Amino acid sequence: MATKACILLVEDDETFRSFLQTILEDEGYVVRTAGDGREGERALARESFDLVVSDLKMPAKSGLELFRESRQDPGAPPFIFLTAFGTVDEAVAAMKEGAVDFLTKPLAAPESLLSLVARTIESQTRNRAFVSLKEAEAAGxxxxxxxxxxxxxxxxxxxxxxxxxxxxxxxxxxxxxxxxxxxxxxxxxxxxxxxxxxxxxxxxxxxxxxxxxxxxxxxxxxxxxxxxxxxxxxxxxxxxxxxxxxxxxxxxxxxxxxxxxxxxxxxxxxxxxxxxxxxxxxxxxxxxxxxxxxxxxxxxxxxxxxxxxxxxxxxPLRERFDALPALVNFFLQRFCHQLNKKLPPVEPEVLRAMGAHHWPGNVRELQNVMERAVILAREKIGLEHLPESIISAPMEKHGGSKEVLRDVERDMIVKALERNRGNRRLTADELGISRRTLQYRLREYGLIDEA
The missing domain is CATH 3.40.50.300 (P-loop containing nucleotide triphosphate hydrolases)
Structure with missing residues (x-):
């Protein structure tokens, strides 16, 4: 985290409070103090905290009352209680209501408090990140x-x-x-x-x-x-x-x-x-x-x-057509996985049609097109699975895209050859073209000698 956590320390014993404040601040935490539950209530009302360390029994308002009132706020900080041996049962009851833990007074060692504080703040950070992480995973x-x-x-x-x-x-x-x-x-x-x-x-x-x-x-x-x-x-x-x-x-x-x-x-x-x-x-x-x-x-x-x-x-996507094969393959794999399908890589003629499209919706539009194509396709994705706006787009409409698409097709063939360790029959099968067509393309793109 960019800054150290801010802790509210609520303790009516001034000497003990000063001692706790010192060991927490020495660890790098920002510490605010309150002498009883009412002062703690006012502190919570004017400032946000990452953690409250509070005595359980105090005059005016107890730590347990302060804890229960704070639960009305969805952003309420976690509580760690400090208690004498005679009130351990109350501390256990507070844990059942959602308090993190308690320590008995006097502290056996400062490290016990520091360890519990560190674990609690780390847990809070993980909990806050959990939903965000799940959303990222769900987004694929x-x-x-x-x-x-x-x-x-x-x-x-x-x-x-x-x-x-x-x-x-x-x-x-x-x-x-x-x-x-x-x-x-x-x-x-x-x-x-x-x-x-x-x-x-x-x-x-x-x-x-x-x-x-x-x-x-x-x-x-x-x-x-x-x-x-x-x-x-x-x-x-x-x-x-x-x-x-x-x-x-x-x-x-x-x-x-x-x-x-x-x-x-x-x-x-x-x-x-x-x-x-x-x-x-x-x-x-x-x-x-x-x-x-x-x-x-x-x-x-x-x-x-x-x-x-x-x-x-x-x-925009129209300025990065060289990324088209990689993007198409990613969306193909994603939607095949989601729909429990198995389809081969898209054919070069499908990529050429995609490359002639202006893509006003950019990568999001490409994603939608690929999802539709995977839904419609049975054995492989063909031109008939693309929207009419893409199939009918003339190649000349976008000027220099012809040259870009030649590079796209060449790159597809090279990568397919690499995956199949130079086996042209397997490469042709993967690309969904005949061996004769593959041979022609290899010569056209200078991938084999004319001889």
Missing amino acids: LPPEELVFAGQAMETVRQMVHDVAATTANVLICGESGTGKELIARTVHLLSPRKKAPFVALNCAAIPENLLESELFGHERGAFTGALQARQGKFELAAGGTVFLDEVGEMPLAVQAKLLRVIQERVFERVGGRREIRADVRIIAATNRDLQEEVMARRFREDLYYRLNVFPLQLP
Whole structure:
């Protein structure tokens, strides 16, 4: 995590409290203190914590009461209790209600507390990352060499590796379907924050009146329908990365609140007063020209410069046709696996038809086309399994794509030969063409001598 955890220490014995504060701070933790349960309650109301270490029995308000009241907040921190031998039964009961653990006073050794604190905070980090990890696995994220397939992506690859290790905000620009979220996830996975959550929000998909709540959460009763408190994306991503897709669609009022988070690294839930630390990295993406949006006063200039620290421009699919075979093969394997089918690689004529298409929807459109083709195909994918818009696209329509497609076809044949260890019969079978056609192509592309 980018910063050390913040711990609230609630203990009425001043000497013992000072002792505990010293050993926790010596370990690098940020420690806030409270002398009893009521002070602890006020501290929880004004600040967010990663952990509460509390005495069980205290005047005014007990640690157990403080714990039970805190459970009403979905973002409540975990509790570790300190208790005398006479109240161990109460501490055990608190664990049944959700407390992490307890230690008896006096401490046998400071290491016992430090070990328990470290395990608890590490567990919290893993729990926060679990949903994000499962979402990534469910999405079937491709390997890095596929994300950056094509010569036009080489510069992007290098820039991603350069920026990942830093804390800089990143702005990813590109047409819809070019893989902006994949690049954002790659930056996150290459960064020191990779063990913490990656939390994505599509700003265009959330109604304006709910977007602030989605980002920052809300307290119970903050608005009609807010029946209970709720964490927002910035809380859920603690220590990790928030990905704001289609940030150009964000309303001006919410832009102002986002700017404050970037500048001051704190925010409040809707309807709340407690400041919550924003220990997150922000990666934003847009298919709009944000400079034009700034000039049209639809996007704040100060926010634009805060987000645009490190811009990444993604090329459209029509500028990376050399990646087509790899992308097609990936989607073929993915959907064959999902649909429990076994199909050979697509034929060169299918790739040629795909290469003549303009792909306005970019890689996302290609993914949809391949899913449809796999569903329709029985023994192999043919032209009849492609949409009419692709089959009818004339090769000449896109100028220089003929030469690119020759390279694509040549590359397919070379890789098929390598997989089959030079066996032309097996290669022809895999490509779905006759040996005579393969022989002709090998000569045409200079892969064998004329003799």
